[in-house]
Amino acid sequence: MDLNVPSQQNVEYMIEAIKTKLRMATGAAMQASSFAVEKYEDLKDIYDMVNSKDRFSISEVEALVSELGKLRG
Template sequence: MDLSKPSQKGVEFMIESIKSSLKMATAAAMQASAFSVEQYEDIRDIYEVATGSDRLSIAQVEALVSELGRLRKNS
């Protein structure tokens, strides 16, 4: 997937990859549609951290999940 240009498809791809990398127990609650392309760069930063390491500490996972929660659109 080409992530060099912001797109909703890119956001969806990155969110799904982040959920997989973090092995989130609440992954079903983290729907890609809850994120906006307007936060693309922030999501990409999280994506790069989450997918760029084989092992993340519990504190790192919690920080990434917290940041995702902050970026999620208000329902």
């Protein structure tokens, strides 16, 4: 899977990976289909940042969820 290529499949993969990594209790509310491929670069930036860390503070998770909320279509 080449995450450098914007596609709905890659959006779905990244959203699932972010939800898993952040252990999001509200993960069901964040459907990959809500994210447009046009926002791919912003989503990829969040995905890369989430994958670069092992742990997140509550405030970091809240900030990430807020950013993801802004990207939803």
